[in-house]
Structures are given as structure tokens and as C-alpha cells.
Amino acid sequence: MPYERYRSYRPLVLADRTWPDRELTAAPRWCSVDLRDGNQALIDPMDPARKLRFFETLVGMGFKEIEVGFPAASQPDFDFIRQIIEEDRIPDDVAIQVLVQCRPELIDRTFEAIRGAANAVVHFYNSTSTLQRRVVFGLDKGGIADIATSAARLVRKMADTVPGTNVVYEYSPESFTGTEPDFAVEICEAVMAVIEPTADRPIILNLPNTVEMYGPQVYADVIEWFGRTIRDRDAVILSVHPHNDRGTAVAAAELAQLAGADRVEGTLFGNGERTGNVDVVNLALNLFSQGVDPRLDVSDIDALKHVAEHCNRLPVHPRHPYAGDLVYTAFSGSHQDAIKKGMAALDEDYEAWEVPYLPIDPKHVGRTYEAIIRVNSQSGKGGVAYLMDTEHGLDLPRRLQVEFSKEVQAVTEASGTEIKAGELWEVFTRTYLPDDAGVRLLSSETTTSGEHATRVTAQVLVDGHHRTLTGEGNGPVAALVEGLRAELGVELSVRDFHQHALTEGTEASAAAYVEMVGPAGRTAWGVGIDSSTLDAGLQAVISAANRLRSSVG
Numbered sequence: 001m002p003y004e005r006y007r008s009y010r011p012l013v014l015a016d017r018t019w020p021d022r023e024l025t026a027a028p029r030w031c032s033v034d035l036r037d038g039n040q041a042l043i044d045p046m047d048p049a050r051k052l053r054f055f056e057t058l059v060g061m062g063f064k065e066i067e068v069g070f071p072a073a074s075q076p077d078f079d080f081i082r083q084i085i086e087e088d089r090i091p092d093d094v095a096i097q098v099l100v101q102c103r104p105e106l107i108d109r110t111f112e113a114i115r116g117a118a119n120a121v122v123h124f125y126n127s128t129s130t131l132q133r134r135v136v137f138g139l140d141k142g143g144i145a146d147i148a149t150s151a152a153r154l155v156r157k158m159a160d161t162v163p164g165t166n167v168v169y170e171y172s173p174e175s176f177t178g179t180e181p182d183f184a185v186e187i188c189e190a191v192m193a194v195i196e197p198t199a200d201r202p203i204i205l206n207l208p209n210t211v212e213m214y215g216p217q218v219y220a221d222v223i224e225w226f227g228r229t230i231r232d233r234d235a236v237i238l239s240v241h242p243h244n245d246r247g248t249a250v251a252a253a254e255l256a257q258l259a260g261a262d263r264v265e266g267t268l269f270g271n272g273e274r275t276g277n278v279d280v281v282n283l284a285l286n287l288f289s290q291g292v293d294p295r296l297d298v299s300d301i302d303a304l305k306h307v308a309e310h311c312n313r314l315p316v317h318p319r320h321p322y323a324g325d326l327v328y329t330a331f332s333g334s335h336q337d338a339i340k341k342g343m344a345a346l347d348e349d350y351e352a353w354e355v356p357y358l359p360i361d362p363k364h365v366g367r368t369y370e371a372i373i374r375v376n377s378q379s380g381k382g383g384v385a386y387l388m389d390t391e392h393g394l395d396l397p398r399r400l401q402v403e404f405s406k407e408v409q410a411v412t413e414a415s416g417t418e419i420k421a422g423e424l425w426e427v428f429t430r431t432y433l434p435d436d437a438g439v440r441l442l443s444s445e446t447t448t449s450g451e452h453a454t455r456v457t458a459q460v461l462v463d464g465h466h467r468t469l470t471g472e473g474n475g476p477v478a479a480l481v482e483g484l485r486a487e488l489g490v491e492l493s494v495r496d497f498h499q500h501a502l503t504e505g506t507e508a509s510a511a512a513y514v515e516m517v518g519p520a521g522r523t524a525w526g527v528g529i530d531s532s533t534l535d536a537g538l539q540a541v542i543s544a545a546n547r548l549r550s551s552v553g
């Protein structure tokens with residue numbers, strides 16, 4: 001790899017940085033750029049219906065600033081902006097934002113687009129990086145600053161053409177991360193000298209990580225330095241607009257906020273140019289998971305994902321933070337075990353969420369517990385037991401969990417894939433409750449004489465032949481075991497027995513589990529499910545006897 005053809009880039013080192021000691025305690029001012037930066041990066045840009053659906057979703061989430069397009073760049077963008085203004089679809093407390101290059105004819109058209117809107121952010125930008133100055137514009141710093149200040153004069157003048165609109169100005173020194181920080185301050189101050197912002201009517205200065213050229217810690221240093229250096233800081237909303245070229249846009253946005261950024265521009269699930277814009281859902285849920293109000297409603301994350309996937313015509317990855325199909329799922333055995341125990345230890349109305357391997361309660365983003373644990377060949381008894389409990393209401397004793405999970409593992413290893421709850425039930429019934437078992441209980445009568453003597457008379461089929469068994473013991477289970485021992489002529493004894501009621505709504509009302517020891521010390525569990533507790537216990541004995549017989553055979 002020809003690494004020597006690349007240069008590390010660190011425009012500034014802030015020795016007295018303060019951001020590492022700060023904490024995020026409040027949400028930033030959010031701005032969605034889905035309908036502009038996201039849309040301009042799509043293979044198929046959104047049609048009007050998709051744009052409208054996305055816009056309404058963003059409003060519903062609580063965004064107060066939404067970049068709705070680049071109206072001078074395309075007729076569909078222009079028409080969409082006219083549509084939401086003319087159809088009165090913009091809530092009073094929401095400002096639409098429009099992007100425009102620093103070019104007079106484009107600025108004129110932009111103001112035409114926003115006429116009639118109550119609140120609009122006019123966002124103008126030009127590239128300020130050393131590279132673009134040289135290869136794209138062929139201009140020195142003065143020439144680049146002139147582009148910005150001429151545009152600032154024009155937007156200020158054009159605001160008079162939309163008297164009913166509260167116009168807020170936003171300026172971006174685009175490709176900021178390739179710009180010398182002192183030149184960025186110089187050009188922003190030159191723009192401010194034209195716009196004349198005040199604390200009551202601040203300007204938004206947006207410092208984009210247009211291409212993520214350096215790590216998040218360098219971005220934070222530069223943002224902190226910029227915030228300390230820019231004049232009239234109280235007349236500035238310091239905004240960041242991270243892209244994800246290095247895969248660290250979320251970190252860059254968070255560190256930039258620690259370093260003083262007030263506002264974040266990004267998209268849902270990180271759609272956007274190349275590797276995308278910063279993912280605002282991720283940022284919001286990072287705050288949420290630290291006990292900070294994210295000021296964005298992400299409580300139905302699947303609905304948001306559905307809208308984004310439909311409108312962008314791009315999928316959200318199954319491992320995408322907080323949103324992916326698999327992110328509240330554990331396949332591996334020890335994780336499943338810990339989650340199962342963690343869930344059991346949590347009260348229904350817990351004070352603070354604490355479950356191993358799950359940073360947030362899936363319910364808070366509209367996901368369900370059912371999807372948390374899924375079983376494949378990497379899974380252990382915990383996951384199998386969890387599904388048997390949550391999906392089928394069976395609380396398997398620990399050693400039965402161990403035994404049954406081996407049966408399940410054999411199936412998942414052979415299939416090479418996940419086993420769903422329905423198929424798990426099939427494996428369970430095939431193993432413990434098969435229809436074609438050699439010994440079958442037809443009916444039974446139980447009589448008790450004295451404290452320790454229970455007598456069972458059972459009608460059974462043994463390999464298709466009718467038999468009447470009798471036995472005595474200190475309970476029906478022990479009595480039936482004695483009868484079976486005599487009939488089958490093998491050593492049988494009970495090692496463990498559990499039973500529990502089944503939840504309402506199921507036909508059977510009891511489940512029983514018997515661990516039996518057979519010839520040569522072999523053990524096997526048996527399971528009985530029946531409307532009567534007594535019969536469930538007897539069925540469990542028959543089930544275990546069948547399993548011991550077949551293991552001997």
C-alpha cells in the first residue's frame with residue numbers, strides 16, 4: 001500500500017483544550033439535512049411524495065430546523081418548497097432551511113422559493129480549503145473572501161424581497177477541514193461584518209467536516225479554538241456538519257459539542273454524500289442512553305427506519321447502532337444467559353435500566369423483548385431457555401436446559417442457521433412429547449392410603465400392547481415409576497421433579513419435568529403438559545421412561 005503518498009493533516013494543536021473535561025448534558029440544536037445533503041447523494045433523488053413523507057416525519061420527530069432543499073439547483077426542489085409553503089404544511093415553530101452557492105442568480109431564485117414562509121434559514125456557502133482555492137476556483141484568499149462577502153451582501157439585500165419571512169442567515173466555509181483555521185475565522189468575520197448579527201439575531205456559522213480529513217479529537221481542538229477566537233461569539237450559533245469518511249462522524253459531532261458547538265446538522269441513519277452525514281438518531285440515542293433528553297422523538301425507531309429506507313431507497317444495515325434489525329438480539333450463549341438473568345432481575349417499573357449487553361431498553365425505541373434473543377449454533381442454554389419461556393411459557397429446569405440445548409445445537413449446526421420459535425417447539429415436542437413413543441399413558445387412577453402411600457393404576461400401551469400397571473410410592477410419580485420398573489424390567493428412579501402452572505390462555509394448565517435415572521446410571525428428562533397437574537407429572541414420567549428406553553435401544 002503506497003501510504004507514503006498520503007499526508008497527515010493537523011492544522012492546529014490546542015494545548016490548553018478544555019473539551020476533554022466536559023460532559024454532554026443537553027441536546028444540541030438539531031438540523032436535519034436529509035432533504036438536501038441526503039437527497040443529493042441518492043442514486044434516485046426523492047420524488048415529491050417521498051420528500052413530503054420525509055418532511056412530515058422530521059416534523060413529527062421534533063426537528064425545528066429542516067434543510068428542505070437546494071431550490072436553485074433543481075425544479076423538483078423548488079417545487080417542493082413552494083408546495084409546503086403554499087399548502088401551509090410548515091408548523092409555526094419550524095424553520096425551513098435552503099442551501100445556495102454564493103452565486104447571484106442562484107441567490108435570486110432561492111429567495112423566490114422561500115417567499116411566504118414564516119421562518120427560513122438561508123444557508124450560503126463557498127469552498128475555502130487550500131485545495132479548492134487552487135484547483136477549483138484558482139483564487140487567492142482575498143478572492144475567496146470576496147465570493148463570500150458579495151453573497152452575504154446579496155442575501156441581506158434579498159431579505160427585503162420577503163418581508164413576511166423571518167430570515168436567519170447561515171454561512172458555511174465549505175471544506176472547512178481543509179481550510180487553515182485562521183483563514184476560516186477571517187472569512188467568517190468578513191461575512192459577519194456584512195450580516196451584522198447580534199445576540200438577538202445571531203448568524204449560524206456552520207463548520208463542516210465536508211470531508212472527514214482528520215480525527216474527531218483534532219476537529220474538537222479546531223472547533224474549540226474557533227469558538228474562542230471568533231469575534232462576537234454571543235452573536236454566533238456555532239454549528240457543525242460532520243461527514244463520516246473516517247467512520248467517526250458521531251465521535252466528531254460529540255467532541256465538537258464538548259468543544260462548544262451549539263448546533264448539529266445531520267441525517268437520519270447517516271445517509272449523505274459518500275459515507276454519509278452524521279447520524280442524528282445515533283447522536284440522539286447516545287444522549288438518551290446517558291440520561292439526557294435528546295429532544296428528538298425516536299420512540300418508534302422502526303417506523304423512522306421504514307420511512308428513511310422507503311424515501312432514500314437505501315437499506316439501513318442490520319448492525320446499524322440502535323436501529324439495525326440485529327442490534328437488540330443476542331446469539332451467543334453467554335450473552336443470552338446474562339441477558340436472561342438481567343431481565344429477570346429487573347422490576348417491571350425499574351428506576352434505572354441495567355441489563356448486560358443491552359445499552360438501552362429496546363421498548364423505549366419501540367422494539368420488543370421477543371426479538372432480543374435468537375438462537376443459532378453459537379447459542380447456549382440461556383437463549384434456548386429464554387425462548388422456551390417467553391414464546392412457549394415453559395420454565396425449564398436448569399439441567400433440562402442443558403440437555404435440550406444440545407438437541408437444539410445439533411439442529412442448528414446441521415442447518416447452519418437460526419432456529420425460530422416455531423421450529424424450536426417442534427424440536428422440543430419431537431424430543432420430549434413424540435406422538436409415536438413406545439410407552440403411552442391412556443388413563444390412570446390414583447388412590448391415597450395414609451400419609452406416605454399413593455397407589456397408581458395406569459392403563460398404558462407398551463409398543464402397541466395394552467398393559468395395566470400398578471405401583472406404590474410416596475406420591476403418584478414415585479408410584480408410576482415403580483409400576484413401570486416392574487413392567488419394563490429395568491432400573492428406574494426419579495432424581496429431580498419440577499412443575500408449574502401454565503399462563504392463562506393456553507389449553508393445558510400445568511407443565512411437569514422429571515429427571516430419571518435409568519440403567520447404567522443414564523439420565524434423561526421427561527416432560528408432561530396436561531390440563532391436570534397430576535396427569536402432567538405422570539406424563540413426564542412416561543416421557544422420561546421413553547427417552548431412557550430409546551437411549552438404551
Ligand SMILES: CC(=O)SCCNC(=O)CCNC(=O)[C@H](O)C(C)(C)COP(=O)(O)OP(=O)(O)OC[C@H]1O[C@@H](n2cnc3c(N)ncnc32)[C@H](O)[C@@H]1OP(=O)(O)O
Nearest residue numbers: 037040070072073101102103125126127136137147174210
Ligand atoms: C459539500 C456539499 O454538499 S455542497 C452542495 C453540493 N450540492 C450541489 O452542488 C447540488 C446542487 N448543485 C447543482 O446542481 C449545480 O451545481 C447547480 C445547478 C447549482 C449549478 O450548476 P452549474 O452552474 O451548471 O454548475 P456547476 O455546479 O458545475 O458550477 C460550478 C461553478 O460554480 C462555482 N461554484 C461552485 N460552488 C460555488 C459556491 N459555493 N459559490 C460560488 N461559486 C461556486 C465553481 O467554481 C464553478 O465555477 P466555473 O463555472 O467558473 O468553473
Ligand SMILES: CC(C)C(=O)C(=O)O
Nearest residue numbers: 125172174175208210
Ligand atoms: C454545504 C456544506 C455545509 C456541506 O454540505 C458540506 O460541507 O458537507
Ligand SMILES: [Mg+2]
Nearest residue numbers: 037208210241
Ligand atoms: Mg455535507
